[in-house]
Amino acid sequence: xxxxxxxxxxxxxxxxxxxxxxxxxxxxxxxxxxxxxxxxxxxxxxxxxxxxxxxxxxxxxxxxxxxxxxxxxxxxxxxxxxxxxxxxxxxxxxxxxxxxxxxxxxxxxxxxxxxxxxxxxxxxxxxxxxxxxxxxxxxxxxxxxxxxxxxxxxxxxxxxxxxxxxxxxxxxxxxxxxxxxxxxxxxxxxxxxxxxxxxxxxxxxxxxxxxxxxxxxxxxxxxxxxxxxxxxxxxxxxxxxxxxxxxxxxxxxxxxxxxxxxxxxxxxxxxxxxxxxxxxxxxxxxxxxxxxxxxxxxxxxxxxxxxxxxxxxxxxxxxxxxxxxxxxxxxxxxxxxxxxxxxxxxxxxxxxxxxxxxxxxxxxxxxxxxxxxxxxxxxxxxxxxxxxxxxxxxxxxxx
Amino acid sequence: xxxxxxxxxxxxxxxxxxxxxxxxxxxxxxxxxxxxxxxxxxxxxxxxxxxxxxxxxxxxxxxxxxxxxxxxxxxxxxxxxxxxxxxxxxxxxxxxxxxxxxxxxxxxxxxxxxxxxxxxxxxxxxxxxxxxxxxxxxxxxxxxxxxxxxxxxxxxxxxxxxxxxxxxxxxxxxxxxxxxxxxxxxxxxxxxxxxxxxxxxxxxxxxxxxxxxxxxxxxxxxxxxxxxxxxxxxxxxxxxxxxxxxxxxxxxxxxxxxxxxxxxxxxxxxxxxxxxxxxxxxxxxxxxxxxxxxxxxxxxxxxxxxxxxxxxxxxxxxxxxxxxxxxxxxxxxxxxxxxxxxxxxxxxxxxxxxxxxxxxxxxxxxxxxxxxxxxxxxxxxxxxxxxxxxxxxxxxxxx
Numbered sequence: 001x002x003x004x005x006x007x008x009x010x011x012x013x014x015x016x017x018x019x020x021x022x023x024x025x026x027x028x029x030x031x032x033x034x035x036x037x038x039x040x041x042x043x044x045x046x047x048x049x050x051x052x053x054x055x056x057x058x059x060x061x062x063x064x065x066x067x068x069x070x071x072x073x074x075x076x077x078x079x080x081x082x083x084x085x086x087x088x089x090x091x092x093x094x095x096x097x098x099x100x101x102x103x104x105x106x107x108x109x110x111x112x113x114x115x116x117x118x119x120x121x122x123x124x125x126x127x128x129x130x131x132x133x134x135x136x137x138x139x140x141x142x143x144x145x146x147x148x149x150x151x152x153x154x155x156x157x158x159x160x161x162x163x164x165x166x167x168x169x170x171x172x173x174x175x176x177x178x179x180x181x182x183x184x185x186x187x188x189x190x191x192x193x194x195x196x197x198x199x200x201x202x203x204x205x206x207x208x209x210x211x212x213x214x215x216x217x218x219x220x221x222x223x224x225x226x227x228x229x230x231x232x233x234x235x236x237x238x239x240x241x242x243x244x245x246x247x248x249x250x251x252x253x254x255x256x257x258x259x260x261x262x263x264x265x266x267x268x269x270x271x272x273x274x275x276x277x278x279x280x281x282x283x284x285x286x287x288x289x290x291x292x293x294x295x296x297x298x299x300x301x302x303x304x305x306x307x308x309x310x311x312x313x314x315x316x317x318x319x320x321x322x323x324x325x326x327x328x329x330x331x332x333x334x335x336x337x338x339x340x341x342x343x344x345x346x347x348x349x350x351x352x353x354x355x356x357x358x359x360x361x362x363x364x365x366x367x368x369x370x371x372x373x374x375x376x377x378x379x380x381x382x383x384x385x386x387x388x389x390x391x392x393x394x395x396x397x398x399x
Numbered sequence: 400x401x402x403x404x405x406x407x408x409x410x411x412x413x414x415x416x417x418x419x420x421x422x423x424x425x426x427x428x429x430x431x432x433x434x435x436x437x438x439x440x441x442x443x444x445x446x447x448x449x450x451x452x453x454x455x456x457x458x459x460x461x462x463x464x465x466x467x468x469x470x471x472x473x474x475x476x477x478x479x480x481x482x483x484x485x486x487x488x489x490x491x492x493x494x495x496x497x498x499x500x501x502x503x504x505x506x507x508x509x510x511x512x513x514x515x516x517x518x519x520x521x522x523x524x525x526x527x528x529x530x531x532x533x534x535x536x537x538x539x540x541x542x543x544x545x546x547x548x549x550x551x552x553x554x555x556x557x558x559x560x561x562x563x564x565x566x567x568x569x570x571x572x573x574x575x576x577x578x579x580x581x582x583x584x585x586x587x588x589x590x591x592x593x594x595x596x597x598x599x600x601x602x603x604x605x606x607x608x609x610x611x612x613x614x615x616x617x618x619x620x621x622x623x624x625x626x627x628x629x630x631x632x633x634x635x636x637x638x639x640x641x642x643x644x645x646x647x648x649x650x651x652x653x654x655x656x657x658x659x660x661x662x663x664x665x666x667x668x669x670x671x672x673x674x675x676x677x678x679x680x681x682x683x684x685x686x687x688x689x690x691x692x693x694x695x696x697x698x699x700x701x702x703x704x705x706x707x708x709x710x711x712x713x714x715x716x717x718x719x720x721x722x723x724x725x726x727x728x729x730x731x732x733x734x735x736x737x738x739x740x741x742x743x744x745x746x747x748x749x750x751x752x753x754x755x756x757x758x759x760x761x762x763x764x765x766x767x768x769x770x771x772x773x774x775x776x777x778x779x780x781x782x783x784x785x786x787x788x789x790x791x792x793x794x795x796x797x798x
Contacts, residue, residue, distance in 0.1 A: 006669040024711070039710045046702050058669040059599045060698035063607055065721050069714070105702045112704065182578050200458045208462055217772040218617040262686045270405040270457040275779035276772055287661045287680055299459040303445050303504045305511065311438045312423070315468070322464050373616040373675055380674035 002083035002098040005048035006058050009387040010100030011395070015082050021073040028084060028102065036106040040072045043086055046105070047095035067091060120154050121244040123330045130239060130332065131155055135163035135341060138176065145176055146382045148343075149375060152222070156345035157239050157332075163226060163341045170226045170368050173341055178374025181220050183213060184274045191225070191365040193358050198271065200299055204232075204357060209240045209325035209350035210297035212369070215269035215276045219295065221372035223346040227336035231361020237342065238352040239332045242294035245324050245350075246283050259317035261285050263310055267295065268302035277302055282321060293347035298322065325350055336365065345372060401482035401497040404447035405457050408786040409499030410794070414481050420472040427483060427501065435505040439471045442485055445504070446494035466490060519553050520643040522729045529638060529731065530554055534562035534740060537575065544575055545781045547742075548774060551621070555744035556638050556731075562625060562740045569625045569767045572740055577773025580619050582612060583673045590624070590764040592757050597670065599698055603631075603756060608639045608724035608749035609696035611768070614668035614675045618694065620771035622745040626735035630760020637751040638731045638743065641693035644723050645682050658716035660684050662709055666694065667701035676701055681720065692746035697721065724749055735764065744771060 004010055014030040021027075025037045045064055047053075052062035067090060075087040084097040103111075131151040137144035138160055152158045163169050170188050174180045180187050185199075193204040200207060213219050225237075249257040260282040269276040284293040306314055324330060331352075336342075344351065346369065356363055403409055413429040420426075424436045444463055446452075451461035466489060474486040483496040502510075530550040536543035537559055551557045562568050569587050573579045579586050584598075592603040599606060612618050624636075648656040659681040668675040683692045705713055723729060730751075735741075743750065745768065755762055 006667070007671050008674070037707060039707075039714070041714045042703060042710055045714070054596075054599055054602065054604070057596050057599050057602070060700070061599065061604060063697055063721070064714075064718060065725070069718065105704070107702075107704050107707065107710070109706065112706070115704075179581050179583070182581065184578070197453075197456050200453055200456050200460065203453065203456070205453070205460060217620065217770060221616065264686065268405070272406050273780070274776045275407070275783065276776045277779070278772055281686055287663065298462055301459070303506075304441060305504070305506055305514075307508065307511070308436060308438075308506065311441055311506070315438070315440045315444075315463075319463060319468065322462070326464070371616060373677055377673045377675045380676070381672070384674065 001081055002079070002096040003048040003050075003053070004098045004101045005046060005053050005060070008384055009391055010098055010104055011387055011391050012082065012100040012103075014099070014103055016078050016084060016099050016102075019076050019078055019084050021076045024072070026073060026076055026084070026086065030103065034106075034108070034110065036102070036108055036111070038102070041069060043095065043097070044071050044088060046097070047093070048097070048101075049095060051093075118154055119156075119243070121247055122155060122157075122241050123244050124332055125329060127155070127332065129334060130157040130159045130342065130344070132159045132161060135160040135173070135339065139163075139172060142382060142385070146379070149177070149379050149382070152343055152345070153375060153379065156241065156243065156348040158343050160341040160343065161337075162339045165228045165338050167228075167366065170224055170341070170366050173226070173343070174224055174368050174370050177222070177378045178370045181369040181371060183216070183220070183369065184269070184271070184276065188366060188368040191367060192363060193356075204235075204355060206355040207353050208298045208322070209238065209331075209352040210300065211242070211295060211346050211350055212297075213269070213276075214295040214297045215267040215278055215300050217278050219293065220346045220369035222370050222375060223344055223351070224368050225342045225351070226366045227338050227340045227364075228366055229338055229362050229364040230336045232356040232358040232363035233360060234354050235336070235356030235363050236333050236354040237336050238354070239342070239344065240325050240330050240350040240352070242296065242348050242350050243291050245321065245330060246291045246294060248324065249283075249321065253320050256317035256320040257283070259313050260321060263306065263314050263317070265295070265314070265318070266302035266305050267297065267300050269300060279305075282318070294350070296321070296325065296350055325352075336363075347372065400480055401478070401495040402447040402449075402452070403497045403500045404445060404452045404459070407783055408790055409497055409503055410786055410790050411481065411499040411502075413498070413502055415477050415483060415498050415501075418475050418477055418483050420475045423471070425472060425475055425483070425485065429502065433505075433507070433509065435501070435507055435510070437501070440468060442494060442496070443470050443487060445496070446492070447496070447500075448494060450492075517553055518555075518642070520646055521554060521556075521640050522643050523731055524728060526554070526731065528733060529556040529558045529741065529743075531558045531560060534559040534572070534738065538562075538571060541781060541784070545778070548576070548778050548781070551742055551744070552774060552778065555640065555642065555747040557742050559740040559742065560736075561738045564627045564737050566627075566765065569623055569740070569765050572625070572742070573623055573767050573769050576621070576777045577769040580768040580770060582615070582619070582768065583668070583670070583675065587765060587767045590766060591762060592755075603634075603754060605754040606752050607697045607721070608637065608730075608751040609699065610641070610694060610745050610749055612668070612675075613694040613696045614666040614677055614699050616677050618692065619745045619768035621769050621774060622743055622750075623767050624741045624750070625765045626737050626739045626763075627765055628737055628761050628763040629735050631755040631757040631762035632759060633753050634735070634755030634762050635732050635753040636735050636741065637753070638741070639724050639729050639749040639751070641695065641747050641749050642690050644720065644729060645690045645693060647723065648682075648720065652719050655716035655719040656682070658712050659720060662705060662713050662716070664694070664713070664717070665701035665704050666696065666699050668699060678704075681717070693749070695720070695724065695749055724751075735762075746771065
């Protein structure tokens with residue numbers, strides 16, 4: 001069986017019916033009739049052989065620049081084991097590609113569409129509460145963990161219930177996903193009204209919808225807020241889907257949307273011993289124009305530092321966004337019960353709280369962060385495990 | 400004296416000569432003749448009074464949406480202490496702005512140009528070695544620290560010498576700047592040839608120019624590589640300014656540059672227990688078109704996952720960049736001596752090593768990461784200290 005270039009497992013659900021070299025690419029026809037086209041240079045680059053990939057690290061040692069851009073197959077065939085075999089026009093080199101790996105990496109429009117990860121935006125008309133899961137199950141069972149993580153990736157906001165009300169639990173929850181992110185507020189931190197707060201979060205004041213640490217180049221990707229005690233009056237917890245807000249702004253206020261995606265705002269964390277600041281548009285899009293993050297935090301803005309003629313436009317766009325984050329139809333509102341953990345994408349979902357009074361009893365939350373790519377890594381590892389079990393059970397036609 | 404809205408210190412080097420309200424803005428004329436214009440809404444938003452800013456946290460409690468966009472001064476004056484005083488048209492509110500704070504936040508074209516942070520790109524014709532500093536001095540003296548950090552911010556590559564060859568030293572060096580970044584490779588990590596490496600870095604193989612962890616959503620911002628022992632033959636250390644490469648590509652290969660700034664590549668860290676991947680263009684620019692990061696690492700690329708018609712263009716652009724990173728006139732080459740620490744912007748400066756053999760003696764490096772905004776925070780805190788000392792010595796006209 002052909003080597004694969006990484007540690008993943010690739011079930012063979014479809015076999016290669018035929019392979020031919022045509023106009024710069026190898027055309028592979030599969031047992032289900034689908035056709036994949038792989039460019040010559042793409043195939044050469046992905047050769048998994050012992051000369052091209054270090055077999056212990058599974059990292060590439062081949063360097064693209066040692067072959068010419070014109071490299072092409074001298075011969076193409078399907079091996080008796082069902083792999084794609086290519087003899088190259090230069091370097092006296094041959095490559096053999098595992099059918100499962102090849103199918104998994106097909107870049108036809110159809111295959112790429114199938115790999116698209118679903119992201120569903122929400123507001124209070126489509127969702128009454130964040131998708132909710134049982135904490136102890138998530139902490140002990142990988143199946144429950146997987147369901148929770150898919151919801152977290154899809155909706156950017158979830159809730160666990162019945163998590164132990166201990167100081168350590170938040171670390172255990174985060175540890176199910178990845179590495180806790182240390183910041184100037186500590187690895188884990190407490191949210192309660194304090195006599196000498198270092199941040200407005202540690203007062204009884206209301207907090208308008210915000211993400212944490214918009215003041216950092218790297219805003220934490222995932223936030224976890226655990227309720228340990230809540231006997232306060234008030235202090236409702238509010239969640240707003242920042243991607244839904246961006247979507248609505250793009251439709252209803254295109255000019256303000258454009259401003260928020262292009263004009264940089266300044267963010268600052270006013271502190272005695274650190275001075276973290278960052279400059280970034282409020283809505284960040286990738287090169288395809290998709291929203292990848294929002295930076296929002298009214299009290300974490302530094303003075304606007306823009307050319308004079310842009311200031312009024314920036315304030316108008318900011319006001320438009322700020323008002324939207326206060327719209328009741330965009331807010332999910334709930335009360336924290338001890339044992340709840342709200343887990344959300346901190347670069348997507350804004351959180352807020354209403355004013356509270358703790359004279360009758362304390363309100364104590366505990367929080368921490370990890371990153372979005374830790375979430376994705378964990379999901380992939382759980383899916384790798386599922387594939388390994390499927391192959392072990394013989395549920396694929398491994399040759 | 401007027402309040403200021405944060406913990407910083409604002410020497411008054413220029414006093415306010417006059418202030419008038421005109422067409423949506425307050426015009427302030429300073430003792431050196433400069434004129435600042437502050438929009439009404441900007442001033443109202445930045446009111447530092449006890450109602451608008453929490454006086455313990457120094458974080459804003461005022462919410463922009465409680466005033467109208469048309470808010471304007473009912474009266475403007477300069478107080479006997481030299482502050483700007485504004486009585487507002489609504490809310491029976493008045494604001495007093497500290498002259499030093501106001502001047503520091505002036506957003507005239509002149510003032511903004513003065514605040515621009517210098518960034519100097521380099522190649523082997525303009526720099527023969529990274530700016531080099533004395534390790535023990537940097538570890539103990541804030542003046543030496545400041546010089547090093549400014550060089551690190553400006554050039555994105557520096558070297559310390561005579562750092563103690565202990566396992567703890569790397570943590571002490573990073574601790575002078577900020578919080579060490581934990582990753583799947585550990586908080587600090589060793590680079591040496593190992594019998595069972597988890598990465599090609601831990602072999603004796605050559606490593607082409609790369610940044611660390613392009614596979615993460617957040618590539619570490621700063622990298623520190625300490626040489627503890629080096630008796631190997633070969634293993635030269637190579638640095639390449641990725642921003643210089645981007646600059647040259649933009650000039651000489653505009654079409655390839657455009658591809659690398661717009662087409663996403665896939666990055667993957669092949670591992671047994673994690674599966675970190677990220678998708679991003681190789682050259683990342685901000686909304687002003689300035690290069691803010693590069694992602695390069697030949698052996699950390701996942702199979703290209705692009706529409707069929709973009710693949711050849713992407714490979715051609717990647718080849719162009721890869722070849723440039725090997726150009727001798729763009730590489731700084733040196734040999735690590737025990738006690739050296741190379742510190743560089745890991746989202747800007749590529750590093751590489753030539754093949755080595757350690758049969759005659761070991762080559763042992765130790766590394767760690769922190770973030771670029773930790774660097775900026777530390778620089779600002781050192782500068783805050785300088786301003787505090789200046790004010791304490793009476794070197795400003797504090798009223």
